[in-house]
Amino acid sequence: MKSNSILLLSGSHRGKKTTTNSILDYMEKKLSIYNITIFREQVPVVISNLQFVSRINEILQKCDTIVLCFPLYFDTLPYPLISALELLSNQSKNYNKIKMFSIVHCGLPKYVHCNNAVAVCKKFSENMGFNYSGSAIIPDTGAIDGSSIEKIKRIRSILNNSIDILNCYRIIDQEIKLIGKPSMHPFLFRIFGNIIMKHFAKKNKVNVFQKGYYN
Amino acid sequence: MNEIKICETEKGRIEYLQAGRGPTVMIVHGGHDSCRGNYMQQNLIENNFSVLIPTRPGYRGTPITSGKTAESTANLFAALLKRLEIKKVILIGNSAGGPVALEFAKRYPEIVEKLILESAVVKPWFHRLTYQYYGVKVIFNPKRQRKFWQNLTNKFNENPKKTLVDTMKLFTRLNPEAVIDRMNAEEIELLKKTMITGNDSGEGFVHDVEHRAKKINDIVCPTLIIHSKNDASVPFSHAEYTHKMIKNSVLFEAPTDSHFLYIGPGSQEVLEKRMAFIKAGRNTRMKILLVNAASSSQTEIDALQEWIYSSFPGIQKLIRINLNMNKILPCNACMSCQIKNPGICVIKDDMQKLLPTYINSDIVVFITPLFCGGYSSELKKFIDRMCPVLTACFEKRNGETWHIPRYEKRPVMIGIGLNEDPGYSEAIFNQLFSRNMRQLNIRKHSCQIIAKGMNLDELKTSFHQTFNDAGLLI
Numbered sequence: 001m002k003s004n005s006i007l008l009l010s011g012s013h014r015g016k017k018t019t020t021n022s023i024l025d026y027m028e029k030k031l032s033i034y035n036i037t038i039f040r041e042q043v044p045v046v047i048s049n050l051q052f053v054s055r056i057n058e059i060l061q062k063c064d065t066i067v068l069c070f071p072l073y074f075d076t077l078p079y080p081l082i083s084a085l086e087l088l089s090n091q092s093k094n095y096n097k098i099k100m101f102s103i104v105h106c107g108l109p110k111y112v113h114c115n116n117a118v119a120v121c122k123k124f125s126e127n128m129g130f131n132y133s134g135s136a137i138i139p140d141t142g143a144i145d146g147s148s149i150e151k152i153k154r155i156r157s158i159l160n161n162s163i164d165i166l167n168c169y170r171i172i173d174q175e176i177k178l179i180g181k182p183s184m185h186p187f188l189f190r191i192f193g194n195i196i197m198k199h200f201a202k203k204n205k206v207n208v209f210q211k212g213y214y215n
Numbered sequence: 216m217n218e219i220k221i222c223e224t225e226k227g228r229i230e231y232l233q234a235g236r237g238p239t240v241m242i243v244h245g246g247h248d249s250c251r252g253n254y255m256q257q258n259l260i261e262n263n264f265s266v267l268i269p270t271r272p273g274y275r276g277t278p279i280t281s282g283k284t285a286e287s288t289a290n291l292f293a294a295l296l297k298r299l300e301i302k303k304v305i306l307i308g309n310s311a312g313g314p315v316a317l318e319f320a321k322r323y324p325e326i327v328e329k330l331i332l333e334s335a336v337v338k339p340w341f342h343r344l345t346y347q348y349y350g351v352k353v354i355f356n357p358k359r360q361r362k363f364w365q366n367l368t369n370k371f372n373e374n375p376k377k378t379l380v381d382t383m384k385l386f387t388r389l390n391p392e393a394v395i396d397r398m399n400a401e402e403i404e405l406l407k408k409t410m411i412t413g414n415d416s417g418e419g420f421v422h423d424v425e426h427r428a429k430k431i432n433d434i435v436c437p438t439l440i441i442h443s444k445n446d447a448s449v450p451f452s453h454a455e456y457t458h459k460m461i462k463n464s465v466l467f468e469a470p471t472d473s474h475f476l477y478i479g480p481g482s483q484e485v486l487e488k489r490m491a492f493i494k495a496g497r498n499t500r501m502k503i504l505l506v507n508a509a510s511s512s513q514t515e516i517d518a519l520q521e522w523i524y525s526s527f528p529g530i531q532k533l534i535r536i537n538l539n540m541n542k543i544l545p546c547n548a549c550m551s552c553q554i555k556n557p558g559i560c561v562i563k564d565d566m567q568k569l570l571p572t573y574i575n576s577d578i579v580v581f582i583t584p585l586f587c588g589g590y591s592s593e594l595k596k597f598i599d600r601m602c603p604v605l606t607a608c609f610e611k612r613n614g615e616t617w618h619i620p621r622y623e624k625r626p627v628m629i630g631i632g633l634n635e636d637p638g639y640s641e642a643i644f645n646q647l648f649s650r651n652m653r654q655l656n657i658r659k660h661s662c663q664i665i666a667k668g669m670n671l672d673e674l675k676t677s678f679h680q681t682f683n684d685a686g687l688l689i
Contacts, residue, residue: 013545013547014547014548045544045545045547071548073546073548073595073598073599074595074598074599074601074651074654075647075650075651075654076589076590076595076647077589077595078545078546078595078599079545079546079592079595079596079599080545082586082589082590082591082592082595083592083596085586085587086586086591086592089586089587108615108616108617109616110615110616112615113615113650115646116589116643116646116647116650119588119642119643119646120586120587120588120589120643120647121587123587123588123640123643124587127587186611186615186616187611189609189616190609190610190611190616193608193609194608194609197553197554197606197607197608198608200554200607201553201554201557201607204554204555204556206554206555206556206557207557208553208554208557208606208607208608209557209606209608209619209621210557210558211558211621211622212552212556212557212558212559212603212621213558213559213570213571213574213603
């Protein structure tokens with residue numbers, strides 16, 4: 001079934017200049033072409049009251065698809081997103097007509113880091129009664145940090161595929177997993193990553209390996 | 216994990232056997248032997264130790280080029296431990312393995328926790344001007360040694376008792392016939408294998424007689440010397456000399472009949488002494504940190520705390536952190552702890568005191584209710600803030616790219632998930648915990664899901680199993 005109204009939920013609490021926002025900006029721009037109603041929300045830093053949750057619940061009444069986009073922290077979802085999902089889960093309703101799709105991006109060059117986060121999303125989808133349609137995994141996104149992804153082909157192509165799935169231009173009767181490519185081979189990633197990190201530390205006149213707390 | 220493997224180290228190729236789980240006991244085998252030998256390793260494995268027996272150069276799968284001297288063999292073993300990511304060992308040097316064990320303990324005091332010398336050679340075996348020295352060189356010449364062992368095996372097959380008695384003369388000061396008579400059938404079978412049929416001198420033994428343990432008074436780790444006065448192969452004077460030279464040593468006069476400490480009357484006392492020495496002082500001065508993210512599961516946490524106190528009687532400190540009672544803000548991924556002020560989090564909240572506590576702990580236990588198989592948000596908030604324990608730089612570990620840990624010392628980690636149904640999302644929790652442990656480069660860890668509403672005995676059994684899996688119980 002084609003999506004008519006989509007909730008794009010950002011799992012990053014870090015303000016506007018984030019990779020998650022860049023991805024969702026692109027998604028929003030592309031989806032709007034297809035005359036789809038888009039709701040966009042971002043998890044707050046601290047979910048101290050239920051206002052956010054009730055707003056999401058209200059949106060879920062109106063839309064047929066939820067897209068969860070988040071950065072990977074320690075091989076799973078970041079704290080604010082887990083917190084939001086916990087609250088949503090506690091107020092769970094039977095949303096069996098809603099389709100769920102997750103977009104996970106991580107800074108490291110291999111997609112395997114994201115597998116656990118996808119499994120958690122799928123479990124959450126089951127708990128909520130959503131229909132889990134799949135996930136897109138985008139590795140090696142560390143350098144984006146809020147900049148536009150229009151010119152990054154490897155990310156653009158996986159997002160276009162995701163949009164196709166949401167629009168049902170591709171008929172798929174099972175959960176799908178789209179896996180993006182890293183910008184470079186992990187070996188080069190480590191070499192350049194280490195050079196860049198040491199360079200930044202040097203600029204700040206610190207040693208990247210220094211022991212912070214007394215050990 | 217109980218098979219013979221070959222490892223290519225930076226110091227050369229080495230064959231080794233690794234078995235069991237828990238703190239590592241490395242055994243340096245005796246002459247004419249290899250990692251296939253019997254060093255009562257089963258006794259160690261049953262007591263929750265893992266056993267590592269490297270084959271010394273010149274024997275079986277380790278070429279002599281990997282190390283001809285005691286010094287180079289010690290370096291080879293250190294390279295093996297580095298490859299296996301083993302940071303600490305309890306070292307046992309047996310018979311001709313003595314000089315290598317002593318050299319290793321002297322060169323790598325940061326690795327050797329305790330040293331045990333069993334009938335170990337310490338002083339030069341034979342003077343170079345003696346006929347025994349040249350006898351050894353001729354008989355155990357790599358080209359001839361196989362023939363020697365074959366002849367001995369043939370003799371044994373023709374007349375087992377006489378061959379055993381004749382060979383035993385070399386290993387006991389007592390009447391060899393009486394010594395053999397005191398053994399049961401099982402011990403005689405083991406003796407036959409140890410003394411005759413299981414032996415292969417390779418290129419190793421002719422080099423063993425050249426091995427020298429120098430400056431052993433530099434050894435500082437606790438040392439147990441086990442030696443029998445009835446040993447005719449390695450005189451008791453070796454043990455007395457070691458005891459005199461190593462200040463922190465204890466000499467135990469084994470009540471056994473011969474050089475073979477594990478065979479015959481008195482062997483049980485030897486094993487008991489060895490185990491008591493290995494276990495002594497372990498679990499003491501340990502700092503344990505309980506990170507509790509389950510505010511509503513007091514029964515389980517209280518039971519765990521009580522169980523830890525009873526299982527680790529000598530602990531120095533047990534700190535229990537209830538996460539909901541601490542002010543912890545979410546990580547804002549600012550990278551400040553990586554490139555601006557490495558290792559220090561910029562957010563001024565309770566994590567400023569919790570992170571150093573984590574870093575200085577020996578065991579860290581995470582207790583969390585499960586959310587969709589993963590951690591609860593309360594624990595995730597704490598874990599997200601652990602970024603300062605990693606550096607910004609990357610390395611390849613187990614075929615994946617990970618951040619390099621900031622601290623050399625890393626705790627043993629235990630993960631306890633609480634759920635109504637322990638089978639629920641078990642795979643997700645196990646996968647997540649083990650991946651996080653890989654990320655933090657934690658070598659010893661274990662996790663388990665505990666069902667809510669378990670009775671005290673069931674809880675204790677679960678805790679025992681989890682801590683045992685992490686190699687913490689002895």
